[in-house]
Amino acid sequence: MSAPRTARARVRAELTREIADAARRQLAESGAAGLSLRAVARELGMASSAVYRYFANRDELLTALIASAYDGIGAAAEAADAAVARGDHLGRWRAVGEAVRDWAQARPHEYALVYGSPVPGYAAPDSTVGPASRVVLALGANFADAARGGRLAPLAVPVSEPSGPLAAELAALLAGVPGGAEGVGAAAPDVVRRCLAAWTQLFGTVSFELFGQYAMVGHREEYVRHTLELTGVLLGLRAE
Amino acid sequence: MSAPRTARARVRAELTREIADAARRQLAESGAAGLSLRAVARELGMASSAVYRYFANRDELLTALIASAYDGIGAAAEAADAAVARGDHLGRWRAVGEAVRDWAQARPHEYALVYGSPVPGYAAPDSTVGPASRVVLALGANFADAARGGRLAPLAVPVSEPSGPLAAELAALLAGVPGGAEGVGAAAPDVVRRCLAAWTQLFGTVSFELFGQYAMVGHREEYVRHTLELTGVLLGLRAE
DNA sequence: CGTTTTCGAGAGCAGTGCTCTCACAGTAGA
DNA sequence: TCTACTGTGAGAGCACTGCTCTCGAAAACG
Numbered sequence: 001m002s003a004p005r006t007a008r009a010r011v012r013a014e015l016t017r018e019i020a021d022a023a024r025r026q027l028a029e030s031g032a033a034g035l036s037l038r039a040v041a042r043e044l045g046m047a048s049s050a051v052y053r054y055f056a057n058r059d060e061l062l063t064a065l066i067a068s069a070y071d072g073i074g075a076a077a078e079a080a081d082a083a084v085a086r087g088d089h090l091g092r093w094r095a096v097g098e099a100v101r102d103w104a105q106a107r108p109h110e111y112a113l114v115y116g117s118p119v120p121g122y123a124a125p126d127s128t129v130g131p132a133s134r135v136v137l138a139l140g141a142n143f144a145d146a147a148r149g150g151r152l153a154p155l156a157v158p159v160s161e162p163s164g165p166l167a168a169e170l171a172a173l174l175a176g177v178p179g180g181a182e183g184v185g186a187a188a189p190d191v192v193r194r195c196l197a198a199w200t201q202l203f204g205t206v207s208f209e210l211f212g213q214y215a216m217v218g219h220r221e222e223y224v225r226h227t228l229e230l231t232g233v234l235l236g237l238r239a240e
Numbered sequence: 241m242s243a244p245r246t247a248r249a250r251v252r253a254e255l256t257r258e259i260a261d262a263a264r265r266q267l268a269e270s271g272a273a274g275l276s277l278r279a280v281a282r283e284l285g286m287a288s289s290a291v292y293r294y295f296a297n298r299d300e301l302l303t304a305l306i307a308s309a310y311d312g313i314g315a316a317a318e319a320a321d322a323a324v325a326r327g328d329h330l331g332r333w334r335a336v337g338e339a340v341r342d343w344a345q346a347r348p349h350e351y352a353l354v355y356g357s358p359v360p361g362y363a364a365p366d367s368t369v370g371p372a373s374r375v376v377l378a379l380g381a382n383f384a385d386a387a388r389g390g391r392l393a394p395l396a397v398p399v400s401e402p403s404g405p406l407a408a409e410l411a412a413l414l415a416g417v418p419g420g421a422e423g424v425g426a427a428a429p430d431v432v433r434r435c436l437a438a439w440t441q442l443f444g445t446v447s448f449e450l451f452g453q454y455a456m457v458g459h460r461e462e463y464v465r466h467t468l469e470l471t472g473v474l475l476g477l478r479a480e
Numbered sequence: 481c482g483t484t485t486t487c488g489a490g491a492g493c494a495g496t497g498c499t500c501t502c503a504c505a506g507t508a509g510a
Numbered sequence: 511t512c513t514a515c516t517g518t519g520a521g522a523g524c525a526c527t528g529c530t531c532t533c534g535a536a537a538a539c540g
Binding site for chain 2: 495496497498499500505506507
């Protein structure tokens with residue numbers, strides 16, 4: 001992503017972005033399955049075949065949109081987390097949850113693109129795993145901070161700890177989160193499983209709301225807020 | 241669904257089923273977006289236009305597949321629940337969870353059709369809400385049974401109860417579960433919110449596993465089992 | 481300057497959902 | 511039983527899709 005040196009390279013980068021933008025607009029209207037390279041070309045007033053100079057095929061265009069969606073949702077989560085006092089772990093969780101939820105509500109098709117059914121015959125390339133983990137890493141930092149400060153409440157009911165290779169594997173994941181595993185010690189597998197559970201609950205809730213599974217609940221927004229709070233508390237997060 | 245009286249009606253019902261079966265087969269191979277009416281027609285050796293005598297359009301065919309998927313997953317959940325001792329509430333939860341997970345793993349595309357992104361421009365008709373609620377109703381029966389028997393452990397941490405109209409609405413939902421709200425009393429909103437949280441966590445977990453979000457976890461099946469157990473215990477379910 | 485690379489446009493292929501028309505076969509009423 | 515009706519299958523056709531190929535022009539490079 002260095003600065004384009006020739007005029008040609010500059011206009012190429014610009015056009016690439018314009019195509020992606022038009023595709024995103026069209027995605028918002030018709031969804032992933034309705035995304036048409038020809039329609040994108042029409043909107044930009046160019047021949048459909050010319051688009052193939054910039055994206056080799058539809059999947060490559062989808063990949064660009066997927067990466068940008070992961071980045072957008074990850075940035076929203078990180079910003080929300082950063083805006084809350086470091087020690088208010090429940091507040092940080094709530095903030096990240098609301099941010100993810102609001103982002104999804106504002107861009108349902110982009111959200112569905114990354115957290116809905118995988119596009120058939122399409123495998124996300126490795127370049128998307130980095131952006132894809134930003135949200136869970138933000139959640140993980142919160143849990144790790146709480147554990148480090150001794151402020152992660154013990155699970156109030158007897159639950160078997162993860163054991164054996166699974167425990168080792170979970171503990172190893174902590175090395176990837178900002179702040180790392182220092183100061184967490186033997187609690188690492190427990191901290192990571194709580195984080196993954198929270199992460200799963202968050203996206204399960206957001207998806208269910210967005211995809212219409214909560215049709216039986218009338219006060220949906222209030223319900224979502226309430227259930228996220230419940231999850232955070234049950235998993236040991238506390239306010240300052 | 242009465243018995244067809246004329247020969248024509250009989251062969252019509254049969255062909256309708258055959259078309260749906262062929263579509264399901266094709267769905268398993270190419271996913272929802274790759275489901276082609278023409279390919280279905282080819283497989284059955286008939287003209288593509290003839291299929292339209294049985295399903296007005298692609299969406300109607302999809303609706304049939306969606307309904308049958310909901311029914312299949314609901315039946316699997318109910319059967320799993322019924323096979324466990326009524327008083328073993330944690331065991332019932334575990335059984336339903338595993339059943340849903342196994343069903344999804346065996347038929348990923350059918351699962352994605354109902355719990356993945358909604359097909360764009362397609363709205364599920366009312367005829368699918370019945371089958372769609374079978375799983376959550378099975379879970380609800382378990383929670384309600386536990387509450388009735390005084391065996392739903394109180395949440396071990398202070399969590400604000402749902403209040404106001406949301407609480408009333410949650411309580412009202414209990415009327416729909418097998419066994420009803422009798423004997424649950426004032427705990428109804430709490431029981432329902434726990435059930436919905438469990439339901440969300442279950443499908444969040446199954447979807448994340450199926451859609452590849454757990455790529456960082458190597459011992460995935462063990463992890464899924466562990467996290468479902470954790471959820472059940474945290475939400476107050478106990479073994480006999 | 482000439483050569484090479486890059487790019488846009490157009491035609492074309494194979495496939496899609498869906499509609500329309502037309503001929504035929506099964507059904508029901510006189 | 512004959513007739514009118516209705517359900518059904520086949521075929522042609524429309525507008526659309528992703529994608530490939532070729533060709534001429536323009537920009538970049540030596």
